[in-house]
Amino acid sequence: MEKSIKANQNYLKEISIFYNKKGSVSTSYRLARKNAFIEIGNLMASFQRMIQEPKSKQKQLPQVYKLAILNHSLLSSSASLGTYIQSHKTTTASEAFNVVVDTVIKNLDNAIALLKENDSNIKEILPKEDLAMHFTELKNIREKELKSGIPIDEEAFQLKMQEAQLVIEQLIWLTNLSENIVKTTKELVAL
Numbered sequence: 001m002e003k004s005i006k007a008n009q010n011y012l013k014e015i016s017i018f019y020n021k022k023g024s025v026s027t028s029y030r031l032a033r034k035n036a037f038i039e040i041g042n043l044m045a046s047f048q049r050m051i052q053e054p055k056s057k058q059k060q061l062p063q064v065y066k067l068a069i070l071n072h073s074l075l076s077s078s079a080s081l082g083t084y085i086q087s088h089k090t091t092t093a094s095e096a097f098n099v100v101v102d103t104v105i106k107n108l109d110n111a112i113a114l115l116k117e118n119d120s121n122i123k124e125i126l127p128k129e130d131l132a133m134h135f136t137e138l139k140n141i142r143e144k145e146l147k148s149g150i151p152i153d154e155e156a157f158q159l160k161m162q163e164a165q166l167v168i169e170q171l172i173w174l175t176n177l178s179e180n181i182v183k184t185t186k187e188l189v190a191l
Helices: 001-020 026-050 061-087 093-115 128-146 154-190
Strands: none
Touching: 001 026, 001 093, 026 061, 061 128, 061 154, 093 154
């Protein structure tokens, strides 16, 4: 479980680096992506073996299942964001984007710390109000860019709006998934 969360976290970090720096896809990005998919496969295989054991040995099955699904969804969403950033000409990443990605990464760090039963490593996370403010800031930044008075054609405008909408939706989804991973990990460790 821990390896899968860590691999997802590393992949998300690489996506953030790529979005901030642009250019060609680095080897570390490709390796992080490959490792994340390998680890999710390993997690699913472990879960499959777990459900084939006798019922008496299937401890905490619902929580393990939920964590496996949440990890898979997080990887799917990260891959979607990464693919979009690679295949489309995107604008520069804003500070709000980086704050939200850092929040997701901290949530995943907290889940790893909980799995290691090391509460001292739990990192402080932005309150929901602050996070909502950063999402609003992301929307406002994109709006300002679009209304900056620089004449752009309708197609360019549509592409920028599409990027803003997709990136914001993916960030909201990633944040929700990472919060659910922490919550489910707490439930798993508490049992």
